[in-house]
Amino acid sequence: MAKRKADSSELNLDSLMDTVTNVVGVLMIVFIMVSLNIAQSINRVLSDLPPVTQQQHDELLAKVNALPKPENEPDEVNKKIVESEQKIKLTTEQLKTIDLTEVQNQVKFMDLDELRKKIERAKYDRDKDKKELDKLFAELERLKKLLDDTPVFKPPPPQYVRIPNPRPVPQGAVRENFLVAKGRVLYLNDRSFLDIVQKEVAKNRDTLLSPNHPKVTSTTPAAQITYSKDKLLAYFDRARIGDRSIQAKLVPVATAPVMNLNLIPQEGAGETAQDLRNPASFFQRYMRKLKTEPNKIVWLYVVKDSVETYLTAREVADAVGVPVGWQIYAQDFYAMRLPGVTISPFTPPPVNAPVQRVEIAAPKEQLD
Numbered sequence: 001m002a003k004r005k006a007d008s009s010e011l012n013l014d015s016l017m018d019t020v021t022n023v024v025g026v027l028m029i030v031f032i033m034v035s036l037n038i039a040q041s042i043n044r045v046l047s048d049l050p051p052v053t054q055q056q057h058d059e060l061l062a063k064v065n066a067l068p069k070p071e072n073e074p075d076e077v078n079k080k081i082v083e084s085e086q087k088i089k090l091t092t093e094q095l096k097t098i099d100l101t102e103v104q105n106q107v108k109f110m111d112l113d114e115l116r117k118k119i120e121r122a123k124y125d126r127d128k129d130k131k132e133l134d135k136l137f138a139e140l141e142r143l144k145k146l147l148d149d150t151p152v153f154k155p156p157p158p159q160y161v162r163i164p165n166p167r168p169v170p171q172g173a174v175r176e177n178f179l180v181a182k183g184r185v186l187y188l189n190d191r192s193f194l195d196i197v198q199k200e201v202a203k204n205r206d207t208l209l210s211p212n213h214p215k216v217t218s219t220t221p222a223a224q225i226t227y228s229k230d231k232l233l234a235y236f237d238r239a240r241i242g243d244r245s246i247q248a249k250l251v252p253v254a255t256a257p258v259m260n261l262n263l264i265p266q267e268g269a270g271e272t273a274q275d276l277r278n279p280a281s282f283f284q285r286y287m288r289k290l291k292t293e294p295n296k297i298v299w300l301y302v303v304k305d306s307v308e309t310y311l312t313a314r315e316v317a318d319a320v321g322v323p324v325g326w327q328i329y330a331q332d333f334y335a336m337r338l339p340g341v342t343i344s345p346f347t348p349p350p351v352n353a354p355v356q357r358v359e360i361a362a363p364k365e366q367l368d
Helices: 014-048 054-066 074-096 101-109 112-149 190-203 229-239 282-291 304-320
Strands: 174-181 184-187 226-228 246-252 259-265 296-303 324-329 334-337 342-344
Touching: 174 259, 174 282, 174 304, 174 324, 184 282, 184 304, 190 229, 190 246, 190 259, 190 334, 226 229, 229 246, 229 342, 282 296, 282 304, 296 304, 304 324
Parallel strands: 174 296, 226 342, 296 324
Antiparallel strands: 174 184, 246 259, 259 334
């Protein structure tokens, strides 16, 4: 009988055993090396730490024991965390059950276009207000700069004025009138000019009468004599009565059939405040002359632009000892009525509705 061959299906485990043995050997080697590395690391850490004595150890231990203990134990803290999580879940479930239908409907019915318009309008108003504020700040800065550049105001030196001592004008006193205007003092010599004009009118009376005037005789009252306004003005324009200081001019009065004699200062006529202090000035010489005439007084017509000049003139007159009176005057020329002359034609001004007037008495003329 032939010999039976070995069964080829039998499993050979030798190779598997060799592999398992090798793996176990490698793992043992790795474990040994890891153990060595751990030992070396521990030795290295211990070698880097400074040595601690027993006293230092006791001090550190005392500090650790002195630390405050936690208010809650870890178990209590974990319990509170669990309770908080449960409350959060409960609140979340409650929020889910809230009815938001009304809010959603309000949002749904909102006009977005209208909202956009309101937003744009608000932006426009904001930009407009910003521009206005920028202008105001710029103006404020400009004013601050002007204020910084403005020099400190220095008041003029004080002007000392003597307090007046009012007293009545002496009876029969003769006034010598001066005009104080445009910073100058001018002697008017008004009586002399008035005398010249009246003599000219009397000398040329027949040629100056109004047209168709009745014959005038020596017995004709002056109130019945009427002069031609145009002839008077033409004659005295040609006559040019005056001197280097004053020009005399006739001017009709608008409210009455009479004429005013205006004494108009020539350009540069009169004396300034500086001139008045000169003893050789006309004003000082005339004051000394008036001092010798007891019935003469000085009267100053003062325009408001020449008060300081008036004060200088007053100082000079007081130093000489001449009585002085004064009054504020509204115009820079002197006007006086031409007596005994009635003019024609005369057109009265239109009469307005009567107005109830309060009569105020004129102040009395006094020396001071």
